[in-house]
Amino acid sequence: METVKWGIIGCGDVAEVKSGPAFQNVKGSELIGVMRRNGEKAKDFAKRHGVLMWTNSAEDLLKNDEINAIYIATPPSTHLAYAKAALEAGKDVYLEKPMALTSEEAEKIVAMVKNSNNKLSVAHYRRKLPAFKEVKKLLIENTIGSVLFADIQILQPRNSDIVANSEENWRLNPAVSGGGYFYDLAPHQIDLMYYYFGAFDKIDGYATGQNNKVEDTVNGIIRFNNGVQFRGVWNFTAPDNCKKEECVIYGTKGSIRFSFYGDKVILNNQAGETVFKFQNPKHIQQPMIEAVVAYFLGKAKNPCPAEDGLTVMQAMEKLSGR
Numbered sequence: 001m002e003t004v005k006w007g008i009i010g011c012g013d014v015a016e017v018k019s020g021p022a023f024q025n026v027k028g029s030e031l032i033g034v035m036r037r038n039g040e041k042a043k044d045f046a047k048r049h050g051v052l053m054w055t056n057s058a059e060d061l062l063k064n065d066e067i068n069a070i071y072i073a074t075p076p077s078t079h080l081a082y083a084k085a086a087l088e089a090g091k092d093v094y095l096e097k098p099m100a101l102t103s104e105e106a107e108k109i110v111a112m113v114k115n116s117n118n119k120l121s122v123a124h125y126r127r128k129l130p131a132f133k134e135v136k137k138l139l140i141e142n143t144i145g146s147v148l149f150a151d152i153q154i155l156q157p158r159n160s161d162i163v164a165n166s167e168e169n170w171r172l173n174p175a176v177s178g179g180g181y182f183y184d185l186a187p188h189q190i191d192l193m194y195y196y197f198g199a200f201d202k203i204d205g206y207a208t209g210q211n212n213k214v215e216d217t218v219n220g221i222i223r224f225n226n227g228v229q230f231r232g233v234w235n236f237t238a239p240d241n242c243k244k245e246e247c248v249i250y251g252t253k254g255s256i257r258f259s260f261y262g263d264k265v266i267l268n269n270q271a272g273e274t275v276f277k278f279q280n281p282k283h284i285q286q287p288m289i290e291a292v293v294a295y296f297l298g299k300a301k302n303p304c305p306a307e308d309g310l311t312v313m314q315a316m317e318k319l320s321g322r
Contacts, residue, residue, distance in 0.1 A: 001296065001297060004029045005066055007033045007053075008020060008034045009058045009082055011035065020034075023289060028293050032066055033060070042056055059085075072086070072096055083120065084108075095109075097312075098187045098316070103317055106310040106313040121295060124187065124191040124308070125289075128288040132195075134276050143253075144252070152231070152233070152246070154189070156236050156245065179320065182214070183316060190312050190315050193230055201224055203222050205220025206218075207320040207321045216235065217233070220232050245259055246259050247260065254268050264278065
């Protein structure tokens with residue numbers, strides 16, 4: 001393979017800006033075709049983004065011999081079926097988060113990848129954004145000494161501006177999303193904790209829900225194998241004047257504070273306070289897609305293996321008391 005030639009299954013709100021255009025911008029990558037169940041909307045997406053092929057059938061992309069990789073950007077309820085179909089068709093797969101509806105489905109995807117000659121990466125794209133790479137660097141350099149614990153607070157109103165817009169609010173339908181806004185947003189946060197601190201030892205948590213039987217409030221704790229501890233709370237019924245989203249990592253010599261949706265990292269240690277400012281790329285998944293393309297071309301290791309996506313799914317279920 002000299003060029004990764006993509007087909008997108010699900011060219012909706014996520015693919016519009018966050019990811020779709022990046023497949024045409026990355027070296028060694030080309031977007032061949034897009035699919036959406038509504039053919040007119042697929043045609044409109046293709047026309048606006050300069051894509052030659054559009055269809056309302058995923059099978060058209062899977063049967064296309066020119067396409068060698070599939071980006072699955074549909075809601076989680078279809079991830080298992082589309083991942084299975086793509087791998088069986090001999091395509092590499094870039095799979096949106098959360099990687100499946102449940103951890104049982106995620107386990108099936110992991111097994112399918114192991115039994116396939118093709119590759120799969122999960123779209124935990126914050127691993128490749130500059131702010132979160134800086135946090136990783138600061139931790140490796142021991143700028144706050146030995147890490148003691150991390151604390152996440154995500155307090156958001158029902159109409160939160162950190163939740164992606166969509167024509168139908170499928171995120172609050174657990175049969176489609178798996179578990180409401182927590183399942184939509186927490187994969188990024190939990191994955192970063194896993195990326196920073198390594199394997200989980202013990203996880204516990206509790207959840208309450210008032211809206212369509214999805215979790216409105218999740219409160220959980222984690223102990224990592226290396227001794228680092230974690231506490232997190234997610235609430236999606238908070239009043240506007242209590243809105244908050246931040247992570248603070250505390251060490252023996254200071255702290256690192258950052259937002260998951262902001263543009264800066266604040267280091268506070270014995271040398272005083274240092275503020276690092278960053279600007280995210282217009283197409284926020286582009287750095288991750290660059291890494292995935294390099295992996296598919298055999299030039300780099302997998303930036304987020306299916307096993308990591310499974311680990312995050314299992315953690316979310318334990319945190320929400322399932």
